[in-house]
Amino acid sequence: MDTRDETCATGDGPRRWDWRDVGARDAFAYYREGVCAAFMPLAAELGRDRHAGFRFAIASHDVGGAVLNHVRATAHTVTKGARELAASPAECYYLNLQLTGVCRIRQNGGEIALQRGDLGLFTSEAMELRHDEAPDLAVASLMVPKPALDARLSERRTRFDGRPKALSLNPALGALAADSAAALLAALTQGAPARAERLQSILLDLTVEAMTPDDAAPATRAATHRARILTALSRRACDPDFDLAACADATALTPRAIQRALAQTGDTFSDLLTDTRLATARRLLADPARAHLPIATLAADAGFRDPSHFGRLFATRMGTSPGAWRKTQTTRH
Template identity: 35%
Template structure:
């Protein structure tokens, strides 16, 4: 089937399935969105006939795609990504119906008036439902246009940026203004407004990342404290292992090691140092002057007296008996 593109202006193209036989409408729509968006794989409608329209408006290197369609699903597969020559982000302003964006381990739901962003370089599914006729204004954002506004190596995950309490409303209004007025202003003015929109999105993503990092750091600090408390409660157990502490706190053994490494220590060294501190206190305690050094070492979880003596001297600069004599 030949795809017929209608050039409305020098920077606008449009496709409408209304002029195509019902049995061919979905195939026509599929070709249209691939031309407007890059390679995508929409899932065929169950019934014949698919009333849809696609309007593509150029904004310099970017574009707005205004699309109307019935309920269906759109996939971007690994093959679609491999066949695409450029990378972009899709910034979607939902106009009618609902869409669920599934990418990686995230699902972002968009209702009318909400804006979400997702990455063309990662597989995704768009579940368009709650029709019968749905509409979206989707901004085709060159990857470099957004990344130059973000810190180096910043990871952009699927997100609903309209939720941002500070700039979310500005993102929505700017996206709506640009979508509604793209053909009433010059392309140069559209490009400037588009840049303002991307800068607002970058502000939102950066804020979200900082807040998430702060929350993650706070949680890590609290978990590290829980790990240390669990160690201290069982410090005198000779066979204390990382698996015991991981089980007590409810985290993985690997994460126990990672949390202690943040404070500059290994699991084994942390336990030995705390045991040595306890033994040193007992050796200096006049009330325990009659207790044998070996017995104190064994009380603190050491099973080898020569190992205890060697590690004690490394930590305190003298042998246990000299420490006691002092």
């Protein structure tokens, strides 16, 4: 097996594995190789009589010193035992956002069940993940180097006891943390790395806050506000009517509160909105399936009303026109 990717953060991404690369006969064996490479050594298990019907796709993205793995697959079981532990080069935490199916996670005497939209935290110690309650599964799993999250936990005088935690059950921050994880996946899928790094940092902050006892210091208000703002941007930026007032409505914040929260990280709402729309525009321009569409149409799909304004913004940020940039992308396919 190729072990180049068996670290918490590796190379350039996204890296991809898909059953269609090898065909149905070898799909499950190829999946086991892909899982091991994307997540560090793990053992995928499936009855031999079900191998022929197994289908999967994995996309692995580097982000802020961590790795987010987006997995879609036929239901199966994943374990980590003594053999896999011995072959693991580093310790990590896993933050799993369940997208479809049900996942039961057992570790260190604890067990949680994640359903669609749930966010859970566990470690790279011995584990069992069962996905046998639905025919298929999809999960976004953020693999974070253990020291990175431990440092944040230490700052808040919070410890993780080693048993899996369903963070989405936290009444104050659970839904917000899950939304941030979904927004992180969307940012990486859309090719917006700067936004993804901000969302990853916010997600880790919310993870720590969700684990902090109620009698500890209160959650950082600015961090939770930023998470709500970035989630709204990720979902609504392509709407040309989405502006500061609309963001205020979507987040239940005042415009001034939005500006104040973003200013703490040196951002402005206008810049973030433009960055998000330009990232979407670049993705659309680079899509071979949209090569026949006019640039003005794609600009509108990204949230820009005025094609001329879009062209000027694009040239300022990218150093070339949308048409010239599009040609450089299409020649790669």
